[in-house]
Amino acid sequence: MSKRLGVIWDADPHTIAKIAILKNYLHAWFRILGKTRHGQTLLYVDGFAGPGYYKNHAEGSPLAALNTAIGALEDLGPTCSAREIHCAFIEKEKLRFEEMREAIEPFVGRPSLGVTRVHGEFVEGIAEVRSLVPGPFRGEGPLFVFADPFGGTGIPFATFAECMQAESAELLINLDADGIGRIFAAESNNGRDAQLDELFGSDCWRERLTARGDMKRLSVQILDLYKERLRTLPKVRFIWSFAMRGKGDVLNYHLVFASKHQLGLMKMKEAMKQIDGSGAYSFSDAHVNQHALFQTDDATVFAEELFRRFDGEEVPMEEVTLFALNETPFVNAKAMLSVLDESGRLQVQAHPGKKLRAGSFPEERIRAIRFGRFATTGRQAVLGL
Numbered sequence: 001m002s003k004r005l006g007v008i009w010d011a012d013p014h015t016i017a018k019i020a021i022l023k024n025y026l027h028a029w030f031r032i033l034g035k036t037r038h039g040q041t042l043l044y045v046d047g048f049a050g051p052g053y054y055k056n057h058a059e060g061s062p063l064a065a066l067n068t069a070i071g072a073l074e075d076l077g078p079t080c081s082a083r084e085i086h087c088a089f090i091e092k093e094k095l096r097f098e099e100m101r102e103a104i105e106p107f108v109g110r111p112s113l114g115v116t117r118v119h120g121e122f123v124e125g126i127a128e129v130r131s132l133v134p135g136p137f138r139g140e141g142p143l144f145v146f147a148d149p150f151g152g153t154g155i156p157f158a159t160f161a162e163c164m165q166a167e168s169a170e171l172l173i174n175l176d177a178d179g180i181g182r183i184f185a186a187e188s189n190n191g192r193d194a195q196l197d198e199l200f201g202s203d204c205w206r207e208r209l210t211a212r213g214d215m216k217r218l219s220v221q222i223l224d225l226y227k228e229r230l231r232t233l234p235k236v237r238f239i240w241s242f243a244m245r246g247k248g249d250v251l252n253y254h255l256v257f258a259s260k261h262q263l264g265l266m267k268m269k270e271a272m273k274q275i276d277g278s279g280a281y282s283f284s285d286a287h288v289n290q291h292a293l294f295q296t297d298d299a300t301v302f303a304e305e306l307f308r309r310f311d312g313e314e315v316p317m318e319e320v321t322l323f324a325l326n327e328t329p330f331v332n333a334k335a336m337l338s339v340l341d342e343s344g345r346l347q348v349q350a351h352p353g354k355k356l357r358a359g360s361f362p363e364e365r366i367r368a369i370r371f372g373r374f375a376t377t378g379r380q381a382v383l384g385l
């Protein structure tokens with residue numbers, strides 16, 4: 001265990017923000033699934049649980065999750081149709097594990113709430129949780145895995161791939177792209193190749209990580225490759241990451257979210273938006289330099305990204321929405337399409353028999369968007385009227 005931090009340490013503002021995002025997301029996850037997953041277990045696994053709380057903050061991720069679960073069960077009352085909410089916590093350091101075990105003891109034995117605590121490494125811990133609560137790993141109930149390690153080791157891609165076999169599995173990973181970049185740069189380190197193979201689940205990194213000596217670009221390559229690897233998993237179509245930066249724009253880490261369900265990503269974005277970027281930390285996109293997410297001018301900035309991606313093409317509306325979800329802070333493409341519409345850079349193709357109003361972009365009525373430079377804007381840009 002790192003002597004610098006000890007068993008319990010002070011949380012930085014970005015750590016507190018990360019916990020708040022997790023809480024906001026779980027708030028929605030427990031409530032939506034608690035109502036709809038009749039007779040099933042909702043399983044939340046915290047793979048790197050820590051001691052449960054911080055010196056300066058009452059809730060680490062374990063207490064945050066359990067308080068949220070209790071709140072959801074109380075709110076749902078008789079409308080809860082799920083069998084139980086089960087929260088599992090894995091921690092490898094003995095003293096932190098003991099601290100966490102004690103901190104969450106008051107939650108053990110409550111009705112409709114299961115609690116599992118595992119002292120051990122993430123990989124073995126997941127296997128143990130799987131043997132204790134197998135349903136969600138077989139698709140009988142939703143599974144949400146939060147992996148929040150220090151640095152870039154201890155998170156084998158194969159373990160995430162196994163978890164994501166389940167029909168309703170989701171992941172939130174704290175990906176330390178800078179730390180992984182440092183592993184990559186240490187070419188003389190004997191264990192380095194095996195570490196990177198394990199992290200990416202193959203040796204794809206040998207070809208793809210080319211930005212030697214340019215840590216910033218390397219970090220973006222690592223993040224992009226990692227997301228690409230997640231995209232290879234069955235039905236994982238919704239993947240989004242955001243960088244969390246501390247004071248002085250120092251990058252802390254990327255949170256990477258992966259889901260098979262559009263609603264999951266929409267709720268994760270809402271969970272972030274509820275957090276006030278007070279200046280002590282900010283969210284940003286790895287590709288849009290120095291640009292904080294969720295500023296008022298975002299639609300303009302990301303509209304240009306959208307246009308660059310599809311200029312000259314006719315694109316099914318579903319693909320445009322997928323771009324908005326996966327590549328921008330928005331939950332749909334409407335604000336960006338408005339910006340492009342106003343500058344005559346799109347035409348809209350409605351589904352047969354569907355009418356469209358100028359300047360509105362209802363997803364269910366639009367078949368495709370054509371991107372380019374046109375003489376018409378607004379109503380005239382709607383084809384087929």
Ligand SMILES: C[S@@+](CC[C@H](N)C(=O)[O-])C[C@H]1O[C@@H](n2cnc3c(N)ncnc32)[C@H](O)[C@@H]1O
Pocket residue numbers: 019047048049050051052053059060061062090091092093096120121122123148149150154
């Ligand atoms: C960043 S802290 C977790 C903080 C916690 N998620 C929170 O938000 O309150 C990482 C924790 O993972 C533990 N850890 C490190 N490597 C691990 C591994 N391979 N398996 C399980 N736990 C590990 C560390 O001891 C540490 O407590």
